[in-house]
Amino acid sequence: MSRxxxxxxVGLLLVAGIATSVHRHLQFEIPWVPGEQRQVWEIEAVINFNAQNGPVQVDLALPSHQNGFRVLTENTASSGYGLAYKADELGRQAQWTTRDAAGSQQLYYSVQMLVSPDARPPIQTPPGLASTTPxxxxxxxxxxxxxxxAWARSANNATFTRELILDVNGERQGESARLLLTQETPSALIVRLLNQAGxxxxxxxxxxxxxxxxxxxxxxxxxxxxxxANQWSLFNPITGEQGQPDNLLLWETGGRAVLEVQGGxxxxxxxxxxxxxxxxSAAVRNHYSEDTLLNFSIHSLPLEEQALFQTILLIPIGALVVVFLRVLVGIKTSGTFMPVLIALAFIQTTLPTGLIGFLLIVAVGLIIRNYLSYLNLLLVARVSAVIITVIAIISIFTVLAYRMGLSAGLTVTFFPMIILAWTIERMSILWEEEGPKQVLIQGGGSLLTAVLAYLAMNNPWVRHITFNFLGVQLxxxxxxxxxxxxxxxxxxxxRRFKPITDDEKPS
Structure with missing residues (x-):
């Protein structure tokens, strides 16, 4: 049969897993390694005005995603005012309204901006050329x-703008520029002259x-x-330098007023x-908390459920370790995926406490199970008795640890009791049928596999990758x-071929 x-x-799974992971890294800026830090600016705008004993409407321009920055979260404080966010082709605005206000008023707006070198503004279509007043x-x-x-000394719009700025504000400022500056501010004058030139x-x-x-x-x-380039270029109206400085946040880019107050x-x-x-990772989650695609993933769940899935998504890592050790190495275990569940318990208890607890519970359980074998009970009743025994053992160990001041011993309750009961039952039957050697081989193999699975699953990089890149599951x-x-x-x-190699060696 063709393979x-x-x-x-297999190829499709690999391609899909790698592609979705790379897409999440590039599109949502989720880092590959844990612990990576991002710079965030917290900015607070305070609006002050005097209300005139009547209705008030306040419009404040708001920042948007732009080169080098993304909006994470935003909040307002405006007691007694209604609030609405508006967005159009010119940008975003916050609008406060009230029916009656008098005296001094204060409104607050705060925003968190994530420094993101890869951030880009949304595609903007240039407006029509503004009409200029003759x-x-x-x-x-x-x-x-x-x-x-300025036109004669330039080659394109960018150089024309630079030359015009230098003629208006630079050392080349002449009588014409000084005359026009009596009518307009420097920035408004430069924009008006640029529009006049088309x-x-x-x-x-x-x-x-x-x-x-x-x-x-x-x-x-x-x-x-x-x-x-089909994009807007930024210029310093004083020096004529082109480009946006790293520490400059564009607050209003639509060419309209930053603050408008009616009734004040x-x-x-x-x-x-x-x-x-x-x-x-936290910064990215805040930014994309309302994104439809990301909301399809576990990041949109409450934190309690996210913590649960963070552990669940580690199980395939443990399964891969088990398959590798059983298929390629040939280690025998008691139960196929029992080591994975024990490894999950080790994550909760820490490895030293988990190892001691596991060995004590299994050892005491085997002794009690050996006594139960003399009672000739049916399988279901015998396994049920072992389950109750395991619960009793865990309870006794927990109480003893608490009385002795060993807080780490309290975590043995995280062990999967049903799995431990079946492990004790299998080991007991194996002891009766094949002897203690096989019990040690399979028990030791199970414990070794559980430890290796724990080391793989508890690695910070592995935990980060499995939780933030679901394509890894593919x-x-x-x-x-x-x-x-x-x-x-x-x-x-x-090892079976070792005698053959020994025979082939020259005497």
Whole structure:
């Protein structure tokens, strides 16, 4: 029979497992190794204004995903106000409303921004060229002179913008620029001149991030649309430098007001900021907690269930260890996957405590089971009696450990009692049929397999990979299928050929 379908299935499992794992790493930025830290900025915006004894509506521009930053979480504090988040092609806004307010008012907005070098803003279609208000004389001549001089020294929109900024704010500032600056702020003037020259440009607001700073204000920056790259380029309106600094967070990018207050006066907004580091996996979970694809996974479950699945997803690792040791090495165990369950118990109890507890319970259980064999009970009744015996043994050991002040001994309750009862029953029957040697071989093999499975399952890297990359389960399935297809000699069986090799040696 052709083995091609088998190898096709194994190949598909490997490809699917690797592809989904790589996709989660690239798309959701989940790290490959545990303990990786990510920088997070906590920013608080405080809005102050005086209400005029009537209805109030406050609109505040909010930051969005952008180059180098992602929004993790956001919160507001606004007692007595209704709150709504709005989003359109110009960006995001928070809107507070109330029917009646008087006197000094304070509203709070806080956001956590994840520093993410791979973050990119959503694809934006450039708006149509903004209509410019014609200059009056003599400002029209000054504007034309600035545009013509910068245009002659440029090669594209980016260099034209740089030259224009230097002519308005740099050392080359002349009479024309000083005249126009009496009518507009530097950033607004540059944007107006760019639009007049047919270049799509807009003024945006950014926040320079410095740890521990309070009562900071936004600064103006200029975005120019680069048609060749089909994206917006950022320029410093003072120096003409192109590019977004690493510590600059663009707060408003739609070209509209950062803060609008209806029904109030003397409105202003100030910013405070702190930075800290947190585990990368936690930061990513916060960011994608509402993502539909991630919600399909276990990360959308409550923490209690997530902790349960973190242990369950380790079982295939233990199964792979058991299959490898039984199929390739040839180690005999008492029960096929009993060592995996014992390894899970070791994870809860720690290895030294688990080993001592396991040996004590099995040894005492075998002694009591040996007595039960003289009663000639039926199998079901005998196994039930062994189960009750195991429970009694665990209870006695737990109480004794507590009385002796050994807190580690309290964890022996994590051992699977039914599995221990069946292990004691199998070992007892094996002792009667094949002698104590086979009991030691299979019991020792079970314990060795359980220890190796524990070491593999309790590895921090393995725990991280299995929990955060579910595609690994497909890879484990493919490896187990390949091992299940092995029909050659086991390593321990090669001892049978030792006499042949000894005979072939020259005397």
């Amino acid at each position: 091609l379908p088998f190898y096709v299935i 200059w009056e004389s003599p400002y029209d001549s000054a504007a034309s002179q600035l545009i013509d001089r 270049v799509q440009a807009r003024e945006v607001s950014g926040l320079v991030l410095e740890d521990g700073r309070r009562r900071q204000s936004l600064s103006s920056w200029i975005q120019v649309f680069d048609e060749s 006066t003397n409105s202003r907004v100030s910013f405070s900021m702190l930075t800290h580091h947190q585990p990368a 890879i484990l399935m493919a490896l187990i299928l390949l091992l299940g297809n092995y029909t050659g000699y086991r390593l321990l069986e090669l």
